[in-house]
Amino acid sequence: MNCRHCLTRSSSALPLQGFSFYQRRPSSPSPFSLNMAGAKNSSDLRLRVAVKAVPSSPSSAEMSGADAEEEEEKSEIYSHNMTEAMGAVLTYRHELGMNYNFIRPDLIVGSCLQTPEDVDKLRKIGVKTIFCLQQDPDLEYFGVDISAIRDYAKACGDIQHLRARIRDFDGFDGLGRAPSVAMAYMFWFQGYKLSDARDLLLSKRSCFPNLDAIKSATADILTGLRKKLVTLKWKDDKCCTVEISGLDIGWGQRIPLELDEEQGFWILKRELLEGRYEYKYIVDGEWTINKHELFTTPNKDDHVNNYVQVLNGDTDSANAALRKSLTGDDPDLTREERLKISRFLEALP
Structure with a gap:
């Protein structure tokens, strides 16, 4: 996910400060990263919205026959195992290299970086922060040297690479933790209704975010984490x-x-x-x-x-009524609720 700072959708939207996500579930394997960026001029942005990055790590077409087959086989095994685990079809092609989509001018959702050179690819389009949700076992499985990527980003001085253990915002999107986190970001901080955030995301990138998980995480924060x-x-x-x-x-x-x-x-x-x-x-x-x-x-x-x-046993409490509202068909948040979420997240280590 890439965010360009302070491009708000409405007067109720909040700027991103000390941004981190409440961990509703520790992370599940995911091919996605989150990246945040500073804005460039609007004409550049209009041209980039529908553009995917050219693969920056060697694609299967650029590898030797044996190496390409090995990479494709690893992706197939990974996709099969995650499909079996999560109960929905997941297809991930690591050998195709990094790719991403602009969801908003200040928000990009894409695959994890695979090489230090991918850092430069994102710097060229104005990315200032990379928020990576990949687990170490998955990075190791595909041979991604995350330490080298982070060290290179740090040496550049104009981009930061953050990592986080994050609860599974995506159910079977496994995937799509990053799409769901992007939706939560728009819902919590940018004034979007959840359905509008979903529609915008799906219009830009094919993914399967689970709205119920985001609703539950929102309710958890606003009702006291019982x-x-x-x-x-x-x-x-x-x-x-x-x-x-x-x-x-x-x-x-x-x-x-x-x-x-x-x-x-x-x-x-x-x-x-x-x-x-x-x-x-x-x-x-x-x-x-x-x-x-x-x-x-x-x-x-x-x-x-x-x-x-x-469920908590007290179904008649104010918290129960709030949870019912937040987990309903199409919840929206008041400015006060967004401020409460913001304060909660900023207080986390």
């Missing part, structure tokens, strides 16, 4: 290991369950913020759902996940 203890169980069928992925840790991580031999169940107890969480079990390495717990209907690709809905 948690509730949740217990998940898998009936022991003589398996050796049982893990859960998704939930509040993202699809790239796993939590082991503990076997209670007396009860005959593998058990996970975890405090979760209010909201809806999807997850899957991994039993002896095989991804599956628990048919004795809530599960989603099959999506268009016939994938199904378990889910848990975490």
Whole structure:
């Protein structure tokens, strides 16, 4: 995501100050980065809005036959594994190099940087801040030297490279954490209604942001981050290991369950913020759902996940009414609510 500072949409929009995102779930694997930039003249911007960057790392067409096949195979394996984990089709072609789209003149969403030379590509179009949400295991899988990229950006002196662990704002968009964070940025700071932010994003870049995750994160911040203890169980069928992925840790991580031999169940107890969480079990390495717990209907690709809905018991409270409003069909925020979110985020380490 690239942001050009203080180009606001309305008088209610807020400038970006000390910008960081509340971590609703630790990060899941994602090919996307976020970049923030300073504005150039408007005629340049109009020409760039629909432009994608030329791949800056060697594309498969520029590699030797063996290297190109190896890169394509790694992308296929990665896409397959993430599709299996998240319950929706994810296609990521790392071998095609960095690419991005201007969502607004001050906001760019694109793939992660792959080489230090990619830093110069973004500097040339006025990018001032790169906000990278990639996890270390995914960068290592594709052989991306993130330390070299960050060191080079620091040496340039006119661009900063930030990284953050961020809760999974995207459900199956895995992907698309960056698109969802871009939507949250427009919703929280730039005066957009959530539906308008979504429509603008999808008009510029093909992605699958999950509005419900952004709504829940917004409600979490404005209602005080209340948690509730949740217990998940898998009936022991003589398996050796049982893990859960998704939930509040993202699809790239796993939590082991503990076997209670007396009860005959593998058990996970975890405090979760209010909201809806999807997850899957991994039993002896095989991804599956628990048919004795809530599960989603099959999506268009016939994938199904378990889910848990975490609710506070006081359904008549002011916080409950606010959460219901914020998680409704098309929420909007008042200036006071945006200020509260801004203060909350600025107070985070």
